[in-house]
Amino acid sequence: MQIKKKYIVIGIITLIVLFLVALFSILMVTSYNTKKDHKDHMERVAEIALEHGPIESVDESFEFNGESSYFVYLGKNNEDKAYYVFVPKTEKVEEMKTLEQENGLTKEEMLNQWSSQCTNCELVSISPGIIQDRFIWEVIYTTSEQYYFQNFHFSDGEIYDSISFQKE
Known part of the structure; x- marks a missing residue:
């Protein structure tokens, strides 16, 4: 009878460990996919900044969450002037704002x-x-x-x- 209890306890512990490993794996995959989706989204919004803003390349990107939320891209135009392009997270091009970098601090x-x-x-x-x-x-x-x-x-x-x- 003691041997049966021992195998039952080992079986339960094994199932718990397998469950925890599976749960951890699912969380890791979900976290990776969420980060990848966010990065892909920022790259898609960068295309809006390049298409509708004064920049021809993106050198750096930021996120700002305030009273309005923006994806912000720093880039240069063909005359090598640097601009920040603020694309609303709603992606409404008509609400996009630009700011020349030389008008303030880097x-x-x-x-x-x-x-x-x-x-x-x-x-x-x-x-x-x-x-x-x-x-x-x-x-x-x-x-x-x-x-x-x-x-x-x-x-x-x-x-x-x-x-x-x-x-x-």
């Missing part, structure tokens, strides 16, 4: 300005965006105690607004 300039003012900060992301029809740089970062979402004027890097949340 990503590197904004990061240098931010990092010189923020010691012991860990950058999460930086993205150009639009808030109340103003072009901004959104900088998301953490400190040991808080999460910060700060928006800076695109033109000069001055603070536009800020919100923070305490870490738990």
Whole structure:
């Protein structure tokens, strides 16, 4: 009788392990497909920016989620002028906006300005965006105690607004 119980317990443990392996595999495949689908979608929207915007190539892409959400593409035209093209996530071409890069700080300039003012900060992301029809740089970062979402004027890097949340 003891031997039967031993085999039943081993069988149950084996089934649990197989179930967990299968569940983990399904989650990994789903995660991979979701990321791939998102990347494919961003590439399709980039085609809209190339077709309807002033750029002929995409050098960098961003996502901005604010009062309106945009896929943002940095690229150059045939005269080597750099532009940001803001394509609404609704993909409505008539709501697309463009901004010449020379009208403000580059990503590197904004990061240098931010990092010189923020010691012991860990950058999460930086993205150009639009808030109340103003072009901004959104900088998301953490400190040991808080999460910060700060928006800076695109033109000069001055603070536009800020919100923070305490870490738990």
